[in-house]
Amino acid sequence: MKFYHSPGSCSEGILLLLEACGASYEVMPTDLKTGAHRDATYLALNPKGKVPALMLPDGTVLTEWPVIAYWLAKTYPEARLLPAGLAEEVAVMALTEHIVSGLHMRGSVFAMMPQKFVSDAAAQMELRRHGQEVVQTGFAMLARQLGDKDHLFGGFSIADAAAYYLISWKDRIGVEPPAMLESYYLRLKHRCLKP
Numbered sequence: 001m002k003f004y005h006s007p008g009s010c011s012e013g014i015l016l017l018l019e020a021c022g023a024s025y026e027v028m029p030t031d032l033k034t035g036a037h038r039d040a041t042y043l044a045l046n047p048k049g050k051v052p053a054l055m056l057p058d059g060t061v062l063t064e065w066p067v068i069a070y071w072l073a074k075t076y077p078e079a080r081l082l083p084a085g086l087a088e089e090v091a092v093m094a095l096t097e098h099i100v101s102g103l104h105m106r107g108s109v110f111a112m113m114p115q116k117f118v119s120d121a122a123a124q125m126e127l128r129r130h131g132q133e134v135v136q137t138g139f140a141m142l143a144r145q146l147g148d149k150d151h152l153f154g155g156f157s158i159a160d161a162a163a164y165y166l167i168s169w170k171d172r173i174g175v176e177p178p179a180m181l182e183s184y185y186l187r188l189k190h191r192c193l194k195p
Contacts, residue, residue, distance in 0.1 A: 005051060006032040020191075023072070032051065037050055099163055132173060135175045143181055163181075
């Protein structure tokens with residue numbers, strides 16, 4: 001498999017999952033900072049022009065964070081990235097989707113890049129504050145879900161990988177997560193990633 005990845009982006013969470021699965025893959029650097037995701041070659045592969053993307057051995061290209069995560073969970077069931085019961089699986093999927101489409105897209109993006117949405121400096125500050133509030137509320141929710149467990153749902157799941165990349169952006173977002181999330185983040189980082 002070929003994994004299209006930009007360090008520091010949400011694709012870090014998929015990298016975590018690939019490692020947790022023990023999957024064989026090649027990292028294809030796609031640096032967002034240099035605009036590699038807008039290169040014609042990459043757009044031919046992924047017209048959405050974003051990461052992550054995962055090319056399967058048959059040439060199929062998977063895009064969208066939750067889709068890639070779900071595919072990995074189903075393809076590598078021995079990694080137990082989703083719980084066995086339907087109700088439990090749906091709960092993991094619901095939190096994963098909330099992290100990706102809510103806290104990431106409606107929180108961190110506004111906090112980190114308000115200039116993409118408005119040109120007025122005052123409006124940018126307001127949008128940044130709004131994004132920070134969304135993430136701060138989200139961090140509190142994740143802390144409640146985590147409680148005294150090692151992972152959000154007991155065992156490591158795709159929701160943990162989504163939380164992992166979001167927490168990694170804390171400095172760029174400008175929101176400090178609760179101390180328990182800091183410890184949780186470090187456990188995730190050391191659990192699956194290669195040194």
